[in-house]
Amino acid sequence: MREEMNISIAPYESFGVNDHFYGSTHIRLFAHMAKFICGEILLVDHDEYRWVERGQLQEFLFAPADIKFVEMLQKEV
Numbered sequence: 268m269r270e271e272m273n274i275s276i277a278p279y280e281s282f283g284v285n286d287h288f289y290g291s292t293h294i295r296l297f298a299h300m301a302k303f304i305c306g307e308i309l310l311v312d313h314d315e316y317r318w319v320e321r322g323q324l325q326e327f328l329f330a331p332a333d334i335k336f337v338e339m340l341q342k343e344v
Contacts (some may be wrong), residue, residue: 271313274306283339287332298336 268276278299285296308316319327321340329337 268301269306271311272306272316273309273311275304276301277304283336285332285335287335289331294332296332296336 268274278301280300282298282300285298287294287296310316321343324337324341
């Protein structure tokens with residue numbers, strides 16, 4: 268998060284792992300639940316950010332490798 272948004276977080280629990288293939292390129296993403304520690308959001312690789320409710324996630328487009336985590340968030344109570 269520091270590299271992409273200039274903020275510090277404290278991960279506290281694993282949320283999941285996703286293996287995704289972009290053609291012949293394999294990536295493995297590890298997601299964690301985390302608490303915000305400090306920093307002011309400064310976007311480095313993204314055009315914008317928003318805080319939304321889980322029920323609003325279907326209104327946005329996500330990178331293919333992120334969709335599994337979005338679906339997991341939508342199912343969480």
